[in-house]
Amino acid sequence: MVDRASVPAEANGKAMTAERPEAIRNVVLVGPSGSGKTTLVEALALTAGALNRAGRVEDGTSVSDYDEIEHRQHRSVQLSVVPVPWAGIKINLLDTPGYADFVGELRAGLRAADAALFVVNAAEAAETVGGATHVLWQECARLGMPRAIVLTHLDTAPEDFDQVVATCRAVLGADSPESMLPLHLPVLGERGGDGRRPVGGLIDLLADRTVDYSGGERQVSADPAAANGARERLIEGVIAESEDETLMERYLGGEEIDSATLVSDLERAVARGSFHPLLLAAPAPEGARQGLGTVELLELIAGGFPTPTEHPAPATHTADGAAAPALACDPAGPLAAEVIRTMSDPYVGRVSLVRVFSGTLRADETVHVCGHGADRPEADHDIDERVGAVSVPFGKQQRPLGQGIAGDIVCVTKLGHAETGDTVSAKAAPLLIEPWSMPDPLLPVAIQAHSKADEDKLSQGLTRLVAEDPSVRLEQNTHTHQMVLWCLGEAHREVALERLRARYGVQVDVVEHRVALRETFAGKASGRGRHVKQSGGHGQYAICEIEVEPLPGGSGIEFVDKVVGGAVPRQFIPSVEKGVRAQAARGLVAGNPLVDIRITLFDGKAHSVDSSDSAFQTAGALALREAAAAARINLLEPIAEVAVEISDDYVGPVMSDLSARRARVLGTEPADAGRTTVRAEVPELELARYAIDLRSLSHGTGRFARSYVRHDPMPAHLSDSLRAVAD
Template identity: 70%
Template sequence: MGDKTRTSTHPGAAGRAATADRPSSVRNVVLVGHSGSGKTTLVEALALAAGAVNRAGRVEDGTTVSDHDDIEHRQHRSVQLSLVPVTHDGIKINLLDTPGYADFVGELRAGLRAADAALFVVSASDGVDGATRMVWEECAAVGMPRAIVVTHLEAARADFESMTDFCAEAFGRDDPDAVLPLYLPLYGEHGPDGNAPVAGLLGLLSQKIYDYSSGERRELLPDPTQLPRIEEARNRLIEGIIAESEDESLMDRYLAGEEIDVKTLVGDLERAVARGTFHPVLAAAPAPEGSRQGLGTLEILELITGGFPTPAEHELPAVTTPRGRPCPPIGCDPAGPLVAEIVKTSSDPYVGRLSLVRVFSGTLRPDETVHVSGHGRAGRGHEDHDLDERIGTLSSPFGKQQRPLTHAAAGDLVCVAKLTRAETGDTLSDRDNPLLMEGWSMPDPLLPLAIQAHSKADEDKLSQGLARLVAEDPTMRLEQNPSTRQLVLWCLGEAHRDVALERLRSRYGVQVDAVDHKVSLRETFGERATGRGRHVKQSGGHGQYAICEIDVEPLPPGTGIEFVDKVVGGAVPRQFIPSVEKGVRAQAARGLAAGHPLVDVRITLRDGKAHSVDSSDAAFQTAGALALREAAAGARIDLLEPVAAVTVLVPDDYVGPVMSDLSGRRGRVMGTEQTGHGRTLIRAEVPESEIGRYAIDLRSVSHGTGRFSRTYARHEAMPLPLAGKFREREQKVS
């Protein structure tokens, strides 16, 4: 970085997996950016520059480092977190490539958990989307060091300087002078018009040219006519670095006209980057075919090794015992107690189940027994783990290869085979000293997908396939709805849903059909009613005799069902009154007009008749059910729909469209409040039947910047015209 002229070393190439024994020799970096920004291309370029792949960008088996999932090839986009380890200047760099599409934000959060610093990849032709800005703010809130890489400089109308200013505005709200470029691109003779390639970089600190036109970086002295171009940008960069310097005398010396040594500036720059207070902007372009070094790749590798923090510098998550008793903070020490976390679970057709693990403390070795502790997400189908498991082989992924490792020390990332019970988010620790790491936040899946097995053969495999699918992806939730009797897979969006169905089919051999998702409707009486149930049968021997008369009246929402006994004179013997109650409650559970459970009514037993021989428990249960059905036949039955309490967080610019959209869904806006950073929280109540696709529609209305949550509030009466349409639709289906 700056005046450094280091070149790449290649200890991780040629099929050997690099092993890092010290946290100081590891950098864990997550790449963040919107879909199409060029993250995967940049990872491949960095792997090529680091010598991890050959000049054709291939691993020795002919695949590329981005060859991970057949679904990604078919969809032409990343759908999962992938790890690409490379080595530069004796430092192992774990590059974590994350999907840019919002449906796979769970993979992004796993990458953020496993990393110590982030590279935000921004396309010069597309700019910065709202979702990327929100991730930046999340990283800022926890102090994660960040840098920015501008890609697609070869695109028409791409302008690096303008994009840098845009990034300073988008990412540097609090301090725009903390988002500054380290280099300026040098274009061909036609300038940045989209046709001339970017031939090199001009270092603002070193005032040297790094020429990539030959496919290998060459260091040249600039033409004197080029220096005036960088003077303003260089002075601003120096001032920005000095402002973040821990040496308070540096600013006074600079203002007094003293020329600050470049080595001093680079050292202060690296420390400011590692602290997360300065965010350099770099440029990148892929290497020409047959070349080894793409534009800016060595500069990025130098920034990562010199400026990004080691795992030992990153504050680690809190640790407790599995029972919740706090423990002293852990350090990133290979000789310390074992504390590791599963950040991703996947299935390999040849190896089986693979767990991507970040080792925070201690050293993980194959074939040892570890304790597995899990927070448990019962609502999402994940059990609370507290068990021992044997570690399988350790390996380092590279494309479709798994390169064996003898161990994984604190700070490193490794793949662990054959953990049959452990799931994403679980903690691995010493068997004799079990520990549990504080969990990380996962987005709630809010798009329902009702499914059923396509055939009997699929039905036999469905349960196991779904269990494995949900174990791999904690952002999915599996629900067996007792009211609608539907199997519902909750997803984050349409793309997430499509990938889930494809994985069920291709990976687990289960074909399912999507069906319309039903909400849990209820029924209630809209007015008072009476009913008489008569169950009298005589067919030889003991007959059946039971008569009961009831009154039904509606109650306030949420009351449930009340049963009142007002029989006088023993018209219904005392031993049969519970039988009547059991019968009416059973009928209420089955429903009346549309087959939905009956709620919020008071049922009063006021009279009846019995026979000394033929009356029985079963007869009075039947009579009670018949009485309730007769009461319903002569009364108005209201259809109740579930209403959700919805909170929507959006930028202020989208408050109007979002509130209008909620109103169009029969929603009632209950209030708004400012939350800072130009965002507003909207509280509303909306019928659940109107927000089945809200996870998709909100993304469209808010241009990907809105988030929402929902909780059940209550059931309330559906408007009569709409209730009629619902009943007609249900009759057609049945």
């Protein structure tokens, strides 16, 4: 964190390269929508010289420009990587969507990164830093990922800076007050017409100086600044994390600890993940290059965040399923890389964004591609493919690179079978990297092709959509005969449908999602099927009499032959069974399959000439329909067991909401600190929008899992309304 008055700039259009993993930093930006992540990325790129003073690359686009959908919806919907140079270090900034529907992109960013920047809107810290942000903070803690907090929106920030820091510390869950401290204090400018005082500079607590940004360029004053005890608290917090056990004793004894020692201890504590500094940042004024705090933030990333060699790689398996040795971040080691995002380019086809964990990925070499998942387009595939070009992503541009070394993030073309989450390894020594955890998409969207032309392109479009976004699940429901896209929320659904239309040229219509209901007999009933036609020549003659009785749930359909005396010839008894089973599959009331019954054939009549297999099939179906007319038919609805994990603050509202959904609450149990899991059995008809409603009810902190349990009789008033619609 040495001060640099001049910023190393790199010419636009030139690919940023790193010769060794130690010269790379992979940093993911995490935060809710509106916190300013993308703006911060552009400000850092401008300060580092990766952009011109207009904040653009040479083709006039922004580094965040990639997907037209993002422009139309005015929000980030996918992971993007922006590499910037600083002090001989290549910093890969991974900008993630802040909206909860795109958490799949966020998790991909977490997998590719070695450290995280949590971006918090200082003007609305209490409202935005909680909820889902707290959950992500805890997840990073479980992964052992170093974290820092960046406060943005400083033009409208509250003047009580200590309260903002206290809010971050309390809501994110710092291990102790000393583990989360600001490195800088804001210097407030003149009060504007709206009554607010924007931040015009910083007090650098460790260096004990003031940095003025009010004039548009960074000006450093060596004069000590009044810090109201904040400097002493920071020094004590840094010394408490120092590996030098004598340092605290020397400090308390009155010794002045030099700035270089403090900075070195701070950077080691940040890299270990035991200290989480708070920084301030704002974009540069128009025409200026340096935004407030951007130099300080780049210095922290370059000096205090871990290199790829310090962050453990994910576990791997060999081709036969055996555990492979732990990967080392060594360019000379065995090749092991992972596809963290898949894109489609109209000119070059499929483009794979790849994090290289080991070895070196070179252009034009043959590699092995393999992946997981029975519901993926290329399920459990193993194939050798030739790598096309290797490049550096930068907005819409792909800057030629030639190779990607261990620790770097690069783009690769021509891997036609590679999907998000797949492993790219050496042809001679295939490996499979354990996939990262993905949220289960729980919002169903039933679709159908808009026209015959769309129907011809639908299969290919859906295959490409699911390959790019593993948080979308495609289901061909065999019971309802619907094509269902399972998404994470309404915004995720809109983006998926828009991609089908705009990117793959497929127009689809959204139709009502149908839940797979079933039917059964409420009591015993008898039916007689008579199929007799005599119209000259060979006729049709079949009569059968059956009795139907209900069975326990899950029994299926049982057919019993109790015919005596040859009333129905033996060769036609299977025909009766085939007829009643076919009718049961078609349903009797609302077109739902009939289940959990015993059908007993006890009598009938046949003709020596006119009886046939088809006649007795028809008679069996008629007998079952007559029995249904004389009995009460129950509609059965699927019941799911759900496990809802929420913050303790929302247990009451969630349980009340479940009760309103006809749920049977099974109990509660503690989950992580401050969280509870509620288990309940809920009719699936009540879960169609639960993914959306739970998010609203729990302020983004809730998640749930579901699994099918059984079918239960539907309440009479609901089944009667469905019968009326069917009629």
